[in-house]
Amino acid sequence: MNENSFLVFVVEDNEWYNKLLVHSLSLNPSFIVKSFMDGKSMLAEIGQNPAAITVDYNLPDMNGIELIQKVKKINPAIEIVAISEQEEIETALKLLKAGAYDYLVKSKDIKERLLHTIQHIYKNTDLKNTIQSLQKEVANKYTFEKTIIGQSDAIKKVYNLIDKATQTNITVTLTGETGTGKEVVAKAIHFNSNRKSAPFIAINMAAIPSDLLESELFGHEKGAFTGASMQRKGKFEEANNGTLFLDEIGEMDLNAQVKLLRALQEKEITRVGSNVTIPTNCRIIVATNRNLIEDVKEGKFREDLYYRLFGLPIHLPPLRERDNDVLILSQHFLKLFCKENDIEVKKLDSTAKQKLSRYVWPGNIRELKSIIELACVISNSNVIFDEDIQLATNKDLLPDLMVEEISMREYNQRIVLALMKKYNNDTKLVAQKLDIGQTTVYRLINETKEEV
Structure with a gap:
């Protein structure tokens, strides 16, 4: 018997009925069936880890409820x-x-009903095994060393904080510029925590219209509003135990913030309607670039x-502050892209490395990945040169200032x-362009005036 065998125990003290049940289940070639005449003899073999057991209610040494509870x-x-x-x-x-999966009455159609029930358990077990396998694969995919690539002092500080985050259930706030890998870090925390077997549910708060956000977070009942044709769970319910x-928590309007606060404080939600x-x-886990x-x-x-x-x-540091991590990440994305596309692994020429190192990376890791993949496609050999590196702007060198x-x-x-000069002294627009608060703009302007 191998680890993929579906083992079924039949516990029935009536010899004729015992053989009937065994014969019925043996019709499925995927099943290995073993029979027992009493509960005690079956419990002695429980170490074989059967996937399913049929139990007669009236056994000579114990009743069905007692046996179910023991199993x-x-x-x-x-x-x-x-x-x-x-x-x-x-x-x-x-x-x-007591824990029975199903209850069948002895009747003329017992053979068909039992076979159907055990086959259903078999399909569910196969699905559970598949899910567990995928969960292990995903968990392995999100180990620190495979997700957060780098050796700079800045990223080592992030490693240390992630490790602390995995040891408790404390709320985590991820900050950093767009493209620094906030969702990747969130997944690394989840899949290395004690909640890794439960769901990881992500929602981008900026992508959901404000009038639909409550329904997305908390769910709704059928008929709660126009278009609500059926009951739907929200993200809080989907993420239960996980x-x-x-993401982009700072984009929520104030009304939605009130409802989110209540859900967090009370640890309970109410579906719309x-x-x-x-x-x-x-x-x-929340994230923001604000x-x-x-x-x-x-x-x-x-x-x-x-x-x-x-x-x-x-705080996730921008790529320009991560020293030699640019080249380490470049090599990583090169190998990954070549492997996924079944092509020979390419190498970076010294001129390409220099060009990559001198660029300021406004789009951070996300931009680097796209540029490396494009370079792989453009390159005519197994070596990538500087001309293969197509930067989004010609301002690839650090500014002269x-x-x-x-x-x-x-x-x-x-x-x-x-920027104040460029945008006609519109402080609100300047604050938006720089992704800072309007009061910060006023403060910097006043400091300049004071120094003059």
């Missing part, structure tokens, strides 16, 4: 089908409550929600003043 205590995953001559509903309910990743509260148990504390000051983000979500902050040694504050002031 479930040893291995809750074993499915049990109770068989009895009794048709009382009360008996059936007791057996099902992780809910709320219902008055029934549903308890939830999911770990929360400065939430600035948004709080400007009244764009609720202060109470900010502190409820804050938890463990993990780096030659002048001034403070970071002075750089920030110059950038703000340049």
Whole structure:
């Protein structure tokens, strides 16, 4: 018997009926069937880990309920089908409550009904094994060393914080520019935590219209609004016992923030169109490329929600601050793309490496991956040269102003003043372009005036 065999135990003290059940189940060539005349002899062989057991209600040494309870205590995953001559509903309910998968009455069609039931268990078991296999594959895919590539001091600090995040269920706030890999880090935390066998559910808050966000998060009942033709679970319910990743959390409007805050505080949600509260148990990870504390000051983000979500902050550094990680990631994406497309692995020429190292990477890791893949396609040999690297802008070198040694504050002031001139002193538009708060723009302008 190999590990993929579907083993079924038949426990029946009537010899003739025992043979009938064994013969019926043996019609399926995928089943290996073993029979027992009493519960004690079957329990002695339970170490063989049968996938299913048929149990007669009246056995010489114990009744069906007792036997079911003993089996479930040893291995809750074993499915049990109770068989009895009794048709009382009360008996059936007791057996099902004890843990029976199904309850069958001895009748003329018992052979067909039993075979159908065990075949159903067989299909479900096969599906469970497939899911477990995929979960292991996904968990392996999201080990730290395979997802967060790099050796810089900046990324090593991130490794350390991720490791701490996996050891508890603390809420995690991921910050960083677009393309720095916030969702990848969220998945790495989930699949290395004690919740890895439960769902990882992601939702981009900016991609959902504000009038639909409540339904997306909390679900809705049939008829709750126009178009709600059926009941639907929300993301909180889907992520139960797992992780809910709320990306671009800073884009929520204030009304939705109130409802999210309540769900987090009470650990329960209410579907749209219902008055029934549903308890939830999911770990929360949020991500944003905004400065939430600035948004709080400007009244764009609720202060109470900010502190409820804050938890463990993990800032993902932009690629330009990760030293030699650009080349390490480039090699990684090269190998990955060549393997996926079944082509010979290509190498980066020194001129290509230099070009990659001098670029400022406004799109971060996401941009690097796209450029490396394009270079693989453009290259005419197994070596990628600088001309194969098609950067999104011709401003691939570090700006000339780096030659002048001034403070970071002075750089920030110059950038703000340049954009204020470009956009006719529209502070709100400048704040949006720089992804900072409007008060920060005012502060930098005033500091410049004071210094003059």
